[in-house]
Amino acid sequence: MIAEEWTNGFRKTLECAASIQSKLEKHGINDAVVLTFMELLSKNKDTFIQTKFDEVKAEEVSIRRKKS
Numbered sequence: 001m002i003a004e005e006w007t008n009g010f011r012k013t014l015e016c017a018a019s020i021q022s023k024l025e026k027h028g029i030n031d032a033v034v035l036t037f038m039e040l041l042s043k044n045k046d047t048f049i050q051t052k053f054d055e056v057k058a059e060e061v062s063i064r065r066k067k068s
């Protein structure tokens with residue numbers, strides 16, 4: 001994922017920054033960051049969860065986030 005960011009001009013990083021920026025006024029910085037993280041989690045498996053548990057658990061978390 002890091003290599004992909006380097007080679008694609010930090011596309012996901014810039015999308016995250018834009019998402020946070022769009023939520024700032026309504027939600028404040030803490031909630032804007034959390035909401036953006038939750039959006040990312042619904043679209044991508046969390047590598048920390050995958051490392052700590054396994055790929056199946058990481059996918060389960062992403063699916064649960066999509067449903068909420």
